[in-house]
Amino acid sequence: MSVPHALLALLSEGPKYGLQLREEFEARTGEVWPLNVGQVYTTLQRLERDGLVESEGAADEGPQKMFLITPAGDEELGAWLRTPPDLASPPRDELVIKVLVAMRLPGVDMPAVLQMHRTYLVQLMQQWTRIKEDAAEDDLALLLAVDAELFRLDSVVRWLDSADSRIKRNPVGAVAEETSPAPLPRLRRTVGVRR
């Protein structure tokens, strides 16, 4: 979630105070992404330094300070909305690495490892679904935000299912014997299943 761009989007509607920005941010994201006040002011400071917003009012940070978007900020927001997020990189997430490592360790009960992660993910999905169940029908922001999270977790469960079935067809021992000990994918950054 890009907090700077979300704040720019809110400011594109007109000048706003810091506290007001925090409340509106939470309302628009269905309160799925809580923000603390400190985070809001730090982000605004950075945006101001980069010339994307300017402020009016008391020189000190505080509730009396009003923020406005600059033409450069407008331009940045427009460019951000049109830029596809970085989804093209190969999977390097922590769960994939764990499963690949587990496959190479002797004596690991692969189905049990996969199931442990599957149970955890479905549990998380149950909690998100509860939020969806309690949401008002017209709270579109919340419904969309929760759906996004559910689809993301669901895709990980599906990956576990497919890993399970691939390993069942081609047992891990057999894979390990046939495959030369190729190095594991380089772990440049770890992205957990939980943000």
Place this chain on the structure above:
Amino acid sequence: MTALELREVSKVYGDGAAKVDALCGVSLTVEPGALVAIMGPSGSGKSTMLTIAGSLEDATSGEVLVGGRALSSMSRNERAQLRRRSIGFVFQNFNLLPGLTAAENVSLPLELDGLAARTARKVGLRALEELGLADRAARFPDELSGGERQRVAIARAVVGERRLLLADEPSGALDSVNAEAVMRLVRTACRGEVAGVVVTHDAQLASWADRVVFLRDGRMADQTPPLPGPESLLAPGRAQ
């Protein structure tokens, strides 16, 4: 009293070289008001578990209790009556009778159970109304959309005094928004005295349940613990 209880249930198909252990000593308890999802890959035994729970086929060994009564202690007639009165089934392909209207499809199980046609029709119409289908009551299944057909199937499954709702991939080939609508209905139906068991391979659908049970090769591989409150997901500092 539990709504459904499976005690060490096993099911074997065929024998000799063709022997298949579809279920191996599975136990499950479903309390009234609870919705339990059974997840597992194809061939894991989840549909077999549902048909045994619904008394549509017999277990090879073990005991099944519906509403506290052991199926093995019931006569054939009593079991047929239990299926008509207390258990509602929802199948992937809806299984509506094409020659009957939506209302007639819903009231049929009540009529089969001896209720006067007029009364049965009234109860059936009320069930359709509750699912937002009052204006579709006189339509035939082929005049309904997929989502509407499945809602009729759910109305038929919950009509009358049903206590146990058994659903096998109830959202079938519906798109995700219609599938969600189906699960909301199933969720709403499973309150008070009514319990439900949904079999699915779809984690999004399963996540509507209070508890998710995972089957693998006919055995229970795991299940989710009781749900914590949603507050745990909304802890401060999740935004980046």
